[in-house]
Amino acid sequence: AEVDGKTAFITGGANGIGLGIARALVTAGANVVIADIRDDSLDEAAAWLDADSQVETVLLDVTDREGFNDAADAAEVRFGKVHMLIGNAGIGIGGPVSEAAYDDWDWGLGVNLGGVINGLVTFLPRIKAHGEGGQIVATSSQSAMIPIPGAAIYTTAKAAALGLMESIRGELEADNIGVSAFLPGPVQTKIAQSGELRPEEFRENSGYAQHERNLEKRPNSPLWMTIEEVGERVLAGMRANDLYILTHPEFRAGMETRFKAILASIPNEPINAERAEAIAFLLSN
Numbered sequence: 466a467e468v469d470g471k472t473a474f475i476t477g478g479a480n481g482i483g484l485g486i487a488r489a490l491v492t493a494g495a496n497v498v499i500a501d502i503r504d505d506s507l508d509e510a511a512a513w514l515d516a517d518s519q520v521e522t523v524l525l526d527v528t529d530r531e532g533f534n535d536a537a538d539a540a541e542v543r544f545g546k547v548h549m550l551i552g553n554a555g556i557g558i559g560g561p562v563s564e565a566a567y568d569d570w571d572w573g574l575g576v577n578l579g580g581v582i583n584g585l586v587t588f589l590p591r592i593k594a595h596g597e598g599g600q601i602v603a604t605s606s607q608s609a610m611i612p613i614p615g616a617a618i619y620t621t622a623k624a625a626a627l628g629l630m631e632s633i634r635g636e637l638e639a640d641n642i643g644v645s646a647f648l649p650g651p652v653q654t655k656i657a658q659s660g661e662l663r664p665e666e667f668r669e670n671s672g673y674a675q676h677e678r679n680l681e682k683r684p685n686s687p688l689w690m691t692i693e694e695v696g697e698r699v700l701a702g703m704r705a706n707d708l709y710i711l712t713h714p715e716f717r718a719g720m721e722t723r724f725k726a727i728l729a730s731i732p733n734e735p736i737n738a739e740r741a742e743a744i745a746f747l748l749s750n
């Protein structure tokens with residue numbers, strides 16, 4: 466859909482990919498609310514976007530449902546209506562699954578999946594109510610399709626965010642609300658610094674403290690994509706209402722291998738015509 470003159474709410478918009486998306490949207494004439502848990506980054510981000518009349522910042526932890534509602538109110542006070550929700554806030558979390566404690570699962574799923582859900586529950590009624598249509602985008606990850614070894618929590622959240630976007634797409638069509646899943650490959654961001662953001666309550670019993678310190682030392686490669694480039698790709702995908710927005714052809718072979726393995730696991734038996742009808746009925750409801 467067209468974004469010019471419309472308003473977007475971007476979680477995790479003060480750094481990295483969310484900031485790149487904000488830049489592309491502002492340049493395309495949209496108003497942008499960047500919501501983030503990093504207070505210091507919000508001011509820097511607004512300065513970098515350099516478009517006061519089109520940008521609002523709001524401090525938000527996406528796991529805080531009441532805070533989400535307040536942030537949505539603030540966005541509407543500033544710009545009237547919100548049309549686009551970009552559920553992008555996320556943290557990097559990795560380590561062997563056998564060392565993952567509940568604190569790691571709860572933090573990882575709470576932000577990377579729960580944040581997307583909280584945004585949807587907050588904004589969907591508001592977008593439906595104004596009747597002008599809109600776009601829901603979740604930043605999943607290429608790793609939802611080709612899991613990164615040693616990142617079970619991350620992959621679980623990202624695969625679920627993808628499934629969520631796929632499942633709501635048809636339902637929201639009638640309200641002229643488009644749905645996209647963004648599945649980027651590696652991008653130059655601050656994600657390695659995610660450990661700074663782990664709340665105290667999820668620290669004491671974490672099994673991942675050392676893995677988090679290791680991740681902090683991981684430098685960005687100049688070969689990873691820039692936030693400006695991913696921002697443009699997301700903007701194009703939103704305009705075209707693409708369900709899947711991907712970035713890297715380097716993952717094609719791996720995805721083909723995966724889909725072939727899935728297809729190969731389908732029982733090689735004749736289709737039962739009556740059962741096929743019953744299944745079609747189930748899918749049409």
Ligand code: NAI
Binds near residue numbers: 653655
């Ligand atoms: P980043 O760390 O540069 O930006 C993430 C932003 O989200 C930060 O500003 C951070 O303060 C914010 N944030 C974190 N937890 C939050 C919370 N609880 N509430 C509100 N804001 C919160 O990282 P990046 O890479 O830009 O990450 C954005 C999204 O992209 C994430 O969902 C990440 O999983 C995803 N992604 C990143 C890839 C990469 O290579 N960097 C690849 C695939 C997906």
